[in-house]
Amino acid sequence: MSRALVLDTETTGFDPATGDRVLEVAAVELVNLVPTGRFYHQLIDPEREVPEEATKVHGFTWDMLRDKPKFAEIAPAMLEFLGDDPIVAHNAPFDFGFLDAELKKAGHRPLDRARMVDTLVLAKKRFPGLPNSLDALCRRYGIDNSMRTSHNALLDVQLLAQVYLELMGGKQPGLALAARPVASSASSIQLDAAPVARTPRPIVPSEAEIAAHAAFLGKLKEPLWSALLGEEKPAG
Incomplete structure (x- = not known):
């Protein structure tokens, strides 16, 4: 606290x-x-x-x-x-x-x-x-x-x-x-300070979305995302 x-x-x-x-x-x-x-x-x-x-x-x-x-x-x-x-x-x-x-x-x-x-x-x-x-x-x-x-x-x-x-x-x-x-x-006094409970909802990409992302990166020259994520550039 x-x-x-x-x-x-x-x-x-x-x-x-x-x-x-x-x-x-x-x-x-x-x-x-x-x-x-x-x-x-x-x-x-x-x-x-x-x-x-x-x-x-x-x-x-x-x-x-x-x-x-x-x-x-x-x-x-x-x-x-x-x-x-x-x-x-x-x-x-x-x-x-x-x-x-x-x-x-x-x-x-x-x-x-x-x-x-x-x-x-x-x-x-x-x-x-x-x-x-x-x-x-x-x-x-x-x-x-x-x-x-x-x-x-x-x-x-x-x-x-x-x-x-x-x-x-x-x-x-x-x-x-x-x-x-x-x-x-x-x-x-009460200043309406009660916090609101929130449930985390992580966004998980599907296999199709991952494949589409990889295909998109394959069209770029030395894509930054690949460097940041330690990925090899996809073949295009």
Whole structure:
């Protein structure tokens, strides 16, 4: 079993070194690249004003968050959910940097960078020179992101889970992520993640088909298939 977490944060700004704080954390659990239905989500009191520029991005103000728990209060449950498994994020150093700063303030060890999987790096390798934002990747892979009118960590990780699966080679049965109402704490939901059982149906050519193939190769000069299969060129 291969477990991973797809994670996103929303913050008050761009740099924890200048006092910016985390105000939202969300993560969804994948097992063998398929969502299990388990997720973690928490809104957080950033203990400071939220600049207007940041509010325009994610829609949160400090007044909306003053009654939420502080990061130090939510850190144990968040770390328990994340466990020791790989953490997938888009522009992952940004999220890791903010979480590490918050964890240090709360008296915890930083996250192991060996766990970090950056989908932005994966996308740049696959699509060099093209836009590789989350919205751009959703459009490229035909993933419906019409509900993403503002940045929301829980919605973003659901979309990123689909993008990550595409970047890793394509859709798995049962991957159907949809926007869900925002929850205020870790809990479980069903994201239609049940895999579909499939029976292998190998295609075995008949003797007549094999003979027809050999006759066709006999008409070619040094046919590549014969070289690959270690066959002698059929007489023609």
